[in-house]
Amino acid sequence: MIVLSCKRGGKALRTLKKAYLEITNLCNLRCAFCPGTKRKPGFLSPEDFRILATKLRPHTEYLYLHLMGEPLLHPELEKILDHAKWLNFRVIITTNGTLLREQGSGLLAAPAVEKVSISLHSFEANGSTGLSDYLQCCIVFARRAAQAGKRCALRLWNLDSPDTKGANQLNDAILTALEQAFPRPWKEGRRGTTLTPGVFLEWGEKFNWPDLTAPDSDSPSFCYGLRDQVGVLWDGTVVPCCLDHEGDIPLGNLYQKTLEEILDSPQAQNIYNGFSQREARAELCRRCGFARRF
Numbered sequence: 001m002i003v004l005s006c007k008r009g010g011k012a013l014r015t016l017k018k019a020y021l022e023i024t025n026l027c028n029l030r031c032a033f034c035p036g037t038k039r040k041p042g043f044l045s046p047e048d049f050r051i052l053a054t055k056l057r058p059h060t061e062y063l064y065l066h067l068m069g070e071p072l073l074h075p076e077l078e079k080i081l082d083h084a085k086w087l088n089f090r091v092i093i094t095t096n097g098t099l100l101r102e103q104g105s106g107l108l109a110a111p112a113v114e115k116v117s118i119s120l121h122s123f124e125a126n127g128s129t130g131l132s133d134y135l136q137c138c139i140v141f142a143r144r145a146a147q148a149g150k151r152c153a154l155r156l157w158n159l160d161s162p163d164t165k166g167a168n169q170l171n172d173a174i175l176t177a178l179e180q181a182f183p184r185p186w187k188e189g190r191r192g193t194t195l196t197p198g199v200f201l202e203w204g205e206k207f208n209w210p211d212l213t214a215p216d217s218d219s220p221s222f223c224y225g226l227r228d229q230v231g232v233l234w235d236g237t238v239v240p241c242c243l244d245h246e247g248d249i250p251l252g253n254l255y256q257k258t259l260e261e262i263l264d265s266p267q268a269q270n271i272y273n274g275f276s277q278r279e280a281r282a283e284l285c286r287r288c289g290f291a292r293r294f
C-alpha cells in the first residue's frame with residue numbers, strides 16, 4: 001500500500017521514495033546495454049523543470065535527474081540545480097562519467113546534489129579516451145565528492161547473468177584500478193562495497209530492458225513502479241518507472257494534471273493493483289526482464 005503523507009484540500013497525498021525527472025534524452029555515448037530512445041530529442045528548460053519539479057515535491061524529496069540521456073550534457077544544468085535547491089530536493093545524478101572534467105566542479109558546488117553515480121560499465125562505448133584516463137578522471141572526482149561531503153557510487157556490472165556471460169571483459173582491469181586507488185580492506189555491504197568513506201562500489205547483473213517487441217510473459221511479476229517511484233519524461237509525460245524509455249505507458253502529462261490525479265487514474269491504479277497480486281497487467285510490464293527478478 002502506498003504510504004500517505006501531507007495534505008492538500010483535506011486529502012492525504014501519496015509519498016514516493018523517489019521520482020525520476022528526465023532533463024534530456026540525449027546522450028554522448030551509445031552503449032550496448034542501453035536501449036536508447038526514438039522519442040523526439042530535447043532538453044527540459046530550467047523554467048519547465050521548476051514547473052514539473054514543484055508538482056513532484058509534495059510527493060518526494062529525492063529527485064533523480066535522468067531516465068534516458070546524459071544529464072551532464074544539459075547546457076543549463078547549473079540553473080536546474082539551483083531550482084532543485086530552492087525546492088529543497090535531494091538530488092541524485094547518474095552519469096557515464098565522460099564529462100566530469102567539464103562539469104564535475106559544478107556538481108560538487110551544488111548544495112542540492114547529494115549523490116553522484118558513475119556507470120563505469122559505460123566505458124565500453126567510450127572510444128574517445130583510454131580506460132586508464134577515464135578511470136583516473138572518475139576516481140579523482142569520487143575523492144573530491146567525498147571531501148565535499150557528498151556520496152559517490154561507482155557502478156559496475158560485475159555479476160554476469162547466464163545470457164551475458166563473458167560480456168564484462170574489462171571488469172578485472174577496472175577493479176584492479178580501484179584497488180590501487182582505494183587500497184583494501186573494503187567494507188562489504190548488502191547493496192555494495194565501501195571503498196573509502198563516501199565512495200562506494202555498487203554492482204549488479206545486466207538485464208533485459210522492457211520492450212514491446214520482446215516475448216510476452218505471464219509468470220508472476222512485481223515492480224516498485226508507482227509504489228515507490230514514478231518517471232517523468234522531458235516533455236512532461238508521466239510513466240510508471242525509470243525503465244519506460246520510450247514512454248510506452250503514458251499515464252498523463254504533469255503539465256496538465258497533478259501527480260495525484262495521474263496516480264488516481266484507472267490506468268495507474270490497474271497497474272499498481274496488478275503488481276500487488278503479482279500480475280503484470282500492462283503490455284510493456286509483461287515484457288520486462290527486470291520486473292521478473294522480483
